[in-house]
Amino acid sequence: MRVIKNPLKGKGLTSTVGMAEGEILVDPSIPLALFSLCPAAHKTILTKCSPLAGKLGVDEIYLKDERSRLDLGSFKALGAAYAIAKLAAESVKSGLAAKYEDALSGQTFVCASAGNHGLSLAAGARLFGADAVVYLSDTVPENFANRLRGKSAKVVRYGENYEVSMAAAKLAAETNGWALLSDSSWAGYGEPARDVMEGYLIMGAEVAEQIERAPTHIFLQAGVGGLAAACCASAREYWGAVPQIIVVEPEYAPALINSIEADTPVVANGPISNMGRLDCKEPSHLALKYLAGEADYFMTISEDEAVAGVAMLSECGIISSPSGAAGLSGLLSAQSCFAGLGIGRGSRILAYITEGPADGDG
Numbered sequence: 001m002r003v004i005k006n007p008l009k010g011k012g013l014t015s016t017v018g019m020a021e022g023e024i025l026v027d028p029s030i031p032l033a034l035f036s037l038c039p040a041a042h043k044t045i046l047t048k049c050s051p052l053a054g055k056l057g058v059d060e061i062y063l064k065d066e067r068s069r070l071d072l073g074s075f076k077a078l079g080a081a082y083a084i085a086k087l088a089a090e091s092v093k094s095g096l097a098a099k100y101e102d103a104l105s106g107q108t109f110v111c112a113s114a115g116n117h118g119l120s121l122a123a124g125a126r127l128f129g130a131d132a133v134v135y136l137s138d139t140v141p142e143n144f145a146n147r148l149r150g151k152s153a154k155v156v157r158y159g160e161n162y163e164v165s166m167a168a169a170k171l172a173a174e175t176n177g178w179a180l181l182s183d184s185s186w187a188g189y190g191e192p193a194r195d196v197m198e199g200y201l202i203m204g205a206e207v208a209e210q211i212e213r214a215p216t217h218i219f220l221q222a223g224v225g226g227l228a229a230a231c232c233a234s235a236r237e238y239w240g241a242v243p244q245i246i247v248v249e250p251e252y253a254p255a256l257i258n259s260i261e262a263d264t265p266v267v268a269n270g271p272i273s274n275m276g277r278l279d280c281k282e283p284s285h286l287a288l289k290y291l292a293g294e295a296d297y298f299m300t301i302s303e304d305e306a307v308a309g310v311a312m313l314s315e316c317g318i319i320s321s322p323s324g325a326a327g328l329s330g331l332l333s334a335q336s337c338f339a340g341l342g343i344g345r346g347s348r349i350l351a352y353i354t355e356g357p358a359d360g361d362g
Contacts, residue, residue, distance in 0.1 A: 001333045002251065003299040003340075006260060012293035014263050020190035020285035026233040028201040034085055035078075035202055044069055044203075046210040049316045056335065058347040062215065063328070064207055065318065067356040072123060074324075074355040075203060075227060076116035080181055081124030082199025083192060084109060088128040102129035108178040109133070112166035114140055114223070114277045116355060117183050117196075122153035133178065135169040137161050139272055139279075161272070163281055184224040184284040194286055197230045204234020207350065214239040215350035217343055221248045221326035223280040225256050225287030231352065232294050243350070244296045244342060248330030250275040251300040255283040256291065260298055274303045277323035277355065297341065301326065305333040313353070324355035 013019075035041050045065050053061040070077035088103035097103035108131040111121050118134035125132035132153040136145055138160055145155045158168040166182070173180035185193035218235055220228040225247075232245045249256055252270035259266050265283055273279040301309075306322035309329025313320055322329070328351045338344060 001299060001301055001305060002254075002257070003297060003334065003337055004257060004261065005297055006292070006295050008260060008263065008292040009296060010293060013289060016289060018187055019265065019289065020185040020187055020193075022190045022194060022286065024194055024229055024233060024286050024290050025198045025201070026237050028205040028234065028237070031078075031082060031199050031202050032205055034082065034089060038070075038085070041070075043206045043210070046207060047316075047318070052312065052316055053349070056331070057345065058343060058349055059345065061331075061349045061351070062207075062211055063316070063318065064203060064350065064352045066203065066352060066354050067318075067320065067324070070123070072116070072119050074116035074119070075200065075352065076120045076183070077123070078120075078199040078202050079183055079196040079226070080109075080111065080117055080121035081127070083181060083195035084121070084124035084128060084130070086195055100128060105129035107131070108176070109181045110169050110173050110178045111135070111181050111183075112137075112162060112169040114162055114279065116277060118144070118148050118153065119151065121181055122148050122151035126152050133172065135165040135172070137165040139276065141276075161281070162279065183226045184280070184282070185286040186282075187285070190286055193226070193284060197226045197286065200227055200230035201234055203352065204231050204238070208234070208238040211350070213348060215243050215348045217244045217246065217341065217347055218350045219246045219248055219327040219330045220352065221275075221278055221323070221330070221354065222256055222287075223253070223278040224282065224284040225291060226284055227352070227354065228256075228295070229284070229287035229290045232291060236294055245294065246297040246299060246330060246334070246341070247291060247295050248326050249298070249300050250278050250306070250326070251302050253279045253281055254300050255281055256288060257298040257300060259283050259288055260292060275306050275323045275326055277321075278326060299330055299334065301329050301333050305329050308332060318353060319357050320353050321355055321357050324353050327351035328353070
């Protein structure tokens with residue numbers, strides 16, 4: 001475990017030259033309005049885990065459980081599918097299409113994915129008459145590939161890791177005239193990723209309605225940083241500076257924490273992590289820019305700490321993966337520095353369970 005206090009809090013990165021332009025959106029009203037039109041829309045539950053809170057000596061632990069989100073099993077259902085739905089709504093509103101179900105007919109969306117982002121893209125594309133192509137690296141379990149095919153996506157296996165498959169997806173988009181829809185952002189590419197993150201604001205809006213009192217601490221797992229940025233934005237929108245935001249990454253993929261320390265985006269190095277959906281070696285520029293100014297702490301957790309978090313979560317009756325439970329794993333791992341984080345009696349902790357169990361994790 002490694003924990004640092006954010007030296008850029010309140011200031012942000014010293015320079016954003018050469019980074020993706022723009023900022024993330026923080027107003028949840030637009031995604032909430034569009035989400036309300038979805039027949040499968042429902043709020044996921046916020047669970048109290050009082051026994052664990054007692055063990056850790058805090059007032060309460062709240063877990064936002066995203067395992068049932070839109071029957072896709074992950075918070076990512078709110079991302080790519082929302083971005084595609086937003087395009088479909090614009091097409092219908094402008095008169096380019098008469099019906100939502102074929103609003104994007106003839107278009108192809110492509111992405112690289114470690115699993116769940118691709119499922120969201122495939123589901124969204126099918127809903128609005130578009131095609132989906134998803135690039136998977138060799139490390140992504142075959143069960144994800146089969147689930148993608150079950151949603152009519154074309155699966156292309158390419159490369160030894162996410163970064164290589166992403167490069168291939170970018171090239172395919174350029175070559176074929178497809179729409180690249182990534183949940184990350186980089187120089188020259190920002191708006192689609194911003195729309196994906198906008199969909200994630202729905203989670204935070206739901207929590208604000210469900211929780212009894214504002215949380216004092218929020219542990220947010222991060223891959224490229226999209227979820228962490230959106231949930232941090234929601235927290236600041238509803239509760240201001242009250243919650244301490246702690247961003248949690250695998251120690252094998254410390255892209256955000258290393259970038260914060262360097263005061264610029266950096267590419268992390270490391271072996272494959274058992275937190276497969278968080279095993280991203282490059283940060284999203286838009287997410288990094290936001291978190292640099294708003295997050296309070298950044299931390300990494302080990303492979304063993306991630307597994308311990310899954311085991312502890314199962315004792316609360318919730319079955320997840322090392323990726324899905326990483327925020328809670330960060331909380332458990334940070335017990336030795338609770339005093340420094342201001343955690344103790346009276347603390348109310350919020351964490352997100354971002355997916356169910358995933359074959360191939362660990």
